[in-house]
Amino acid sequence: MYNFLLKLSIIFLLVLDLYASKVEVLNNNISTNIDKLSNQLKYLLPNYKESSNDISNLLNIYYQHYEKIQAFEIVLNNKTIYSSYKNSSDIFILKDEPLPIEIKKTPEIYEKDILSNDNKFLGKLIVYFKNEINFTQEELDYLKNKKILKVQNDSNLTPYNFNENGIAKGYSIDYMNLIANKLALRVEYIPGIWDDFLNMLENNQLDLMLNVLKSKQREERFLFSDIPYLLLSPAMITRIGERDYHSFSEIDGKTIALVKGYHSYDRVKKDYPNVKIFPTDNTLEMIKAVANKDADLAYGLRDVLEYNINKHLISNLKISNNIDDEKFGFYITFNKENEILKSIIYKAEKLISKSELEELNQKWFHKIMQTQFSGENHLFSKEEINYLNEKQNISICVDPNFLPYEQITKEGKYVGIVSDIVKQLSQNTNIKFQLNVTKSWNESFEMVKNKECDILPFAVQTNSREAFFNFTQPYLKFPIVIATKDNEFFINSLKDIENEKIAMIKDYALIEILKYKYPNINIVEVNNTKEGLEKVNKNEIYAFVDSLPSITYARQKNNIQNIKISGKISEDLLARIAVRNDEQILLNILNKAINSLKDEEKDRITTKWITIVKEKQFNAELLIKIVSTVVALFVFTIIFLIYRSNLKLNILNKKLEKLSQTDKLTSLFNRAKLDSILESELNVYKRYKEPLSLIIADIDFFKNINDTYGHTTGDVILKEFAQVLSKNIRETDFIGRWGGEEFLIILPKAKENKALITAENLRVAVEKFNFYHNIKITASFGVYECKESNPTKCISKADKALYKAKNSNRNCVKSYSEI
Structure with a gap:
């Protein structure tokens, strides 16, 4: 009876221990859990012959969770008292028989003494691991002697590496734990501050660091993993x-x-x-x-x-x-002399499965999304959450007739760019908005001013309005442009036309903003954009000033001809939310909500409305004239190129009309756009005999980069190369991606000698630039000063010059005149 009760109590203690540790068994470092296993076995070993089934059941937990474990053996006085091993999905229990010799040859083992509560030696637990990594003998010796890796734990590099209540957490920490599990090593995370960590690594007080960005200066001090384990913006x-x-x-x-x-x-x-x-x-x-x-x-x-x-x-x-x-990459970084550990970690990283990485990404990056968008997590304070719960809905008043920004349809539906922004804010934050239908902008304005409505979702901040409203940060911005008849010259500033009649929409903020900066301009008030454009067309006024989307929309919808964008105001139209000024907490909430908007969400919304405009009002004759403005709305900006004073308007308009497609990878002009620019510049050359030169640049041995590092790295190199070229040419030059790794630069008013100097400067800039992964990049350049107006012949001659440079050991500049 006594023995039965004793065994029952032992099993009870074991079950308690197993239950208490089950979560840790499934989540912590493998070596830590094997230490726990040795502690659990102390209850069973005193009567191991009678407890062999209980031992087997206990070990099965570890077999099931850790595929890396191949066998267990318990040895006492140099004799096997229990052994088992796993082959495929089958587990073979040998009890007191030794393990097969081929298993014992496994180089990766972990040993742990099993001690009773009074520290009496009960046996040695030996765990054999599958030989998944082909270690050298030197690496095996290192692992045998190392056992514990010391790794940095930042205080606040959330969500990658941080410390919470004394526990190391984060994506990088979990990634390191995956590596440690593959190696059956423990990790000791050392807390501290960044500046100290680098010195600790250099002095071998740390074995490695997890969150280091590579630089030439650091490469002189440390070893880096060959590739980053994570890319960051x-x-x-x-x-x-x-x-x-x-x-x-x-x-x-x-x-x-x-x-x-x-x-x-x-x-x-x-x-x-x-x-x-x-x-x-x-x-x-x-x-x-x-x-x-x-x-x-x-x-x-x-x-x-x-x-x-x-x-x-x-x-x-x-x-x-x-x-x-x-983007930056997180590299695993080692002491300069520790090549062995770098090799070991590299081999272990290769064993991390795709599913393990997906689980890691889901755990941490899903958590970030929750943090950003859920009031329950962190976006709003408790006070703000209570406010929203009590408020239930945020009432909004809008301009009922101001497309493409906003409109209330006949059916009472709120539509437009701003409407979709409001919907996105609601989706991101769970804030509920309720529309109060009004008949005019003035009515909406007065309702918020009188605290009968909470917000105007689309408003522009002015000095006079600040007396009635609080304003959020901007969530969108649009260029303000000058529309005139299509036979007018380019307008540099409103000051140039302050003696002319200039129309603007009455009661809108634009009048106050521009009147303050240009007090002498002669403003004519109109009711809407359509009326303003029609007055321009009828020569009743000289120009109409409004935002680019408004003019584009009205011109297309109403089929207004003979109108051109002749200038751009230096100020932009900044779209904000106007908030009733008696509720500061609502302003704070909406600013946080605006922070939740992503660039891609804004792009998607504006793209949607541009698409609608194009589908409803397709007009082939108008399309050529307005394509530049349509594209500009896609990216919330318009670039007006001013290259020569007082040129005829039709030359400038050709450039504005053709400001369209760009290369998606590099954000430079694409080949089609370069063709149109070159044709236009050759017309200038032909008419005014102004010099024009071309440079074709080609990255040397680019195919080798793709073959060695992959196309992703190749794309990064192309982007960086494009940036180097763009930053080292004149503002009046045009640059684009001609194809593959070739780039074309068009240089107006540049003779061959000037183009050669520019090309040489570019060559040196490329050679000196620190490209991604420290890959050494050079480029070859072909130069040609155009002597004819045929674009194909000009390109062909520049290409021949490039061909000569590539046949002259590359990394050089050649001109067509040298051939």
Whole structure:
């Protein structure tokens, strides 16, 4: 009876231990769980002959979860007292028989002493692993002696590497745990700050780091994995209500917050001496420096910035894309002398399955989406959530007749670009909006002003309106343009035509904005865009000023002929939400909601409305004239090229009309666009005898890059190459992707000697540029000064010059005159 009760109590303790550890068995490092297994076995080994079935059941849990485990053996006094092994899906229990010799030859094993509660030796647990990795003997010796890897744990690189309540968490941490499981190693995560980590790695206090961006300076100090395990997009943050920054070249004299020791810190310090750095110890401190006005902006990884801004309820910041950089890669980084560990980790990484990576991505990047869009998680504060729950619906009043922005249809349906933006905000945040139907813009304006309605979803901020409303950050911007008869010259500024009659829509913000800057302009008020364009057509006024989408829509819908875009105002129309000024909390909520809008969502919405316009009002004669403006609406911008003063309007209009397609990969002009530009410039050459030169650039040995690194890397190289060329030519030059790895540059007013100098400067810039993965890139250039008006012949001669350069050992510049 006593023995029965003793065994029952042992089984009870074991079941308790198993139950308590089950979650950890399924989730933690394999070596940690084997240590736990040895602790569980101490209850069964004193009577191992009678408990062999219980031992088998316990070990089966590990066989089922870890495919890497091939066999178990328990040894006491150099004698096997229990053994089992797995072959395919079958488990063979040998009990006290030794394992087959071929299994014992497995080089990867893990040993753990089994001790009783009073530290009495009960036996040795030996775990044999499948030989999945072909290690060298030197690597096996390293693994045998290492057992524990020391890895950095950032304080706040959420969601990749951070510490929460003393526990290392994040995508990179889980990725490292996958590697450790393949190697049956433990990982000790060392907390600290970034600047210290790099020194610790150099001094062998860390074995590796997980979140390092590669640079030439760092490659002199450390070893890097051959490829990044994760690619990330950079971004900049600024305060709401202040200008966006998209490039380091825009921030001279500004103060930027950066984390000490980060790649960006060293880069700005070295390359941008006129930029002041506000140093911080971690990402959260960096973000708060901008929020608290200690810095004008900050720079970091977009996911990290978004996660922290939303998690810590920082409502006065906005994020903008950085155009200097495409994407960064996280590399695993090692001490300069530790080639062995680099090789081991590389082999283990190859064993990580696609399903394991998908699970990892789902876990962390799904969590980011929740953080951004769910009030329950982090987007809104408790106070804001309570406000929304109590409010139920946010009432909106709109302009009932202002397409393509917004309209209330005869059926009472709210449609337009802004309507779709409102729907997207609701989808992103679960905020419910309710339309209050009005008959005019003035009625909507007065209702919000009198607190009878909560918001105007499409409003422009002015000094007079600030007395009645609070305004959110902009969510869209549109160019303001000048429309005239098609026989007028290009207009540089409203000052040039201030003595002429200029029409604008009455009661709209544009009048107040432009009257303030151009007090002497002669404004004629009209009721709508259609009326303004018709007055231009009838010569009742000289010009009509409005946003580009409004003019484009009205001209197409009403089939208004003989109208051209003759100029652009320096200001843009910034679309904001006007909020009743007695509810600051609603303003904060809507600013956070606007932060949830993605560029692709905005593009999709505007593209939809452009498509509708084109389908409903297709007119072949008009299409040629307005294609440039239609395309400009796709990307919320219009580029007006001013190359020669006082040229006839039809030359400029040809360029405006043909401002259309771009190469999707590089964002430069595509071949069709280059053809039209070249034809236009050759007409100028023919008429005015102004010099015109061409440069064709070709990346040397580009096929080898694709074959060696893959087409994804090749695409990155093409983008970077395009940026190098674009940044090193004149503003008056045209550049585009001619095909494959070839690029064409058209140089108006440039003789051959000028084109040769430009090409040589480009060649040097390419050779010096630090391309992706530190791949060495050079290029060959062919130059030709056009002597005829036939574009095919001009291109052919520039191409022959390029061919000569490629046959002259490449990485050089040749002109057609040398042939």
